[in-house]
Amino acid sequence: MFPVSDHSSDVIRGLWSQMKKAGVKVHLHTEVKGLKVQDGVLSGVELSDGRVMEADDVIVATGGLSYPTTGSTGDGYGFAAKCGHKVVDPKPSLVPLTVKEDYIKEMQGLSLRNIKLTVKKEKKVLYEDFGELMFTHFGITGPLVLSASAKLGKQLEKGPLSAFLDLKPALTLEQLDDRILREFQGNQNKQFKNVIHVLFPASLTPVMLKQGGIPAEKPIHEISKEERRRFGEKVKAFPFTIT
Ligand SMILES: Cc1cc2nc3c(=O)[nH]c(=O)nc-3n(C[C@H](O)[C@H](O)[C@H](O)COP(=O)(O)OP(=O)(O)OC[C@H]3O[C@@H](n4cnc5c(N)ncnc54)[C@H](O)[C@@H]3O)c2cc1C
Structure with a gap:
């Protein structure tokens, strides 16, 4: 995606304003340690600080592995595997x-x-x-x-x-x-x-x-x-x- 301005901050601003309109609650600096799955049923996410957030559905959008310093360290592959998905080795x-x-x-x-x-x-x-x-x-x-x-x-x-x-x-x-x-x-x-x-x-x-x-x-x-x-x-x- 290449915004006309050539600034990625405009993409963030666009997404942010849509989330605000939709009433999305954002938890910054909150690391997800894993998915809460029991007997094959997903019921939320477990955070690194020990808290648990209950949820009916979880969308995993943790990015890839190519640039870990951005915070995208590939955690999602482990989450998917825990839910029974077959994960192909990322290359x-x-x-x-x-x-x-x-x-x-x-x-x-x-x-x-x-x-x-x-x-x-x-x-x-x-x-x-x-x-x-x-x-x-x-x-x-x-x-x-x-x-x-x-x-x-x-x-x-x-x-x-x-x-x-x-x-x-x-x-x-x-x-x-x-x-x-x-x-x-x-x-x-x-x-x-x-x-x-x-x-x-x-x-x-x-x-x-x-x-x-x-x-x-x-x-x-x-x-x-x-x-x-x-x-x-x-x-x-x-x-x-x-x-
Ligand atoms: C140097 C570079 C330049 C690029 N230039 C362009 C470009 O010009 N145009 C373009 O369209 N694309 C570009 N891309 C690709 C683009 O950045 C990615 O395709 C896009 O960011 C992927 O979006 P995403 O939401 O899937 O993942 P990400 O943007 O990686 O977002 C994942 C988010 O999940 C968070 N996260 C990960 N694990 C956890 C966890 N356990 N708990 C909580 N949060 C977690 C991460 O901190 C991150 O904020 C570029 C990529 C790079 C590296």
Whole structure:
């Protein structure tokens, strides 16, 4: 929900005024410890201070688990279970992802559009899609990553996953190699770092120079076809580890 004002306080004010109109009695700073259930019959709630509030019906609206400091600590799952509901283990979803490698964090603030993210467990592809991704001080975020997180929560509980970015998804490996070769032609005596930067945003270039397998200072005429191919492969499948 996005109010026109962009202020969440307006949502609270709206709800508050409706509750006032309906005569709702609000008990602030009152923690519910559990539901009062006896012989399968619900008769109210038990508060942390020992009091019991009798009620014919109880609506549990205790929120999720994603932001406990707001007071939403997932108590409702326990309440539901106590009433006999089957509770599916909650998993994180629509969240940014943490990454092991420092070179990812070095690019914090960089946003990439139209790239492909592939996440694998060994050889099995768990997620693959195109979109926008942003690097942060802890890993990656952005629409592509939030969508991916919804599919990866369960697998991430078992351990880290391998991820790959295709930084040039519009080009095949052959086309990319041709493109790199075009940059090399006419720049034979220049150093690799002074030629390859045209392919990447500024903060990605130093990382590609470190990770791409070709020394930054190497003159173009000394770079072998194999080195160039391996560099292209890194651009098409830039690796890192999601934790
Ligand atoms: C950083 C962030 C940004 C977001 N931005 C947006 C946005 O822009 N637009 C949007 O639509 N949504 C947004 N959301 C999602 C939105 O906040 C939630 O979907 C929404 O608040 C869920 O409402 P709820 O009433 O189910 O639970 P909550 O808002 O979590 O409310 C649950 C309440 O129950 C209370 N409670 C929990 N346990 C107990 C207990 N045992 N006893 C008594 N009280 C208890 C909690 O203190 C809390 O007040 C955002 C969420 C986060 C974390």
